[in-house]
Amino acid sequence: QTEHHGNATYAAMIESVDQSVGQVLKKLDTLELTERTVIIFTSDNGGHGRITSHLPL
Secondary structure, eight states: OOTTSOOHHHHHHHHHHHHHHHHHHHHHHHTTOGGGOOOOOOOSSOSOTTTSSOTTO
8 A cells, every 4th residue: 555545535536537538439430530539628627635645635
């Protein structure tokens, strides 16, 4: 276990986002829209305070 792998809830949330983004990208590819689509992925609150150094965001 490293310093970045001690929060199962945070890891599960990141995994969920990863899977959801993957589904969107797969659908765009299936519809042959990937060449005409710009994908912007943002976050509004910075990283998890215990995992990153983005405090106090």
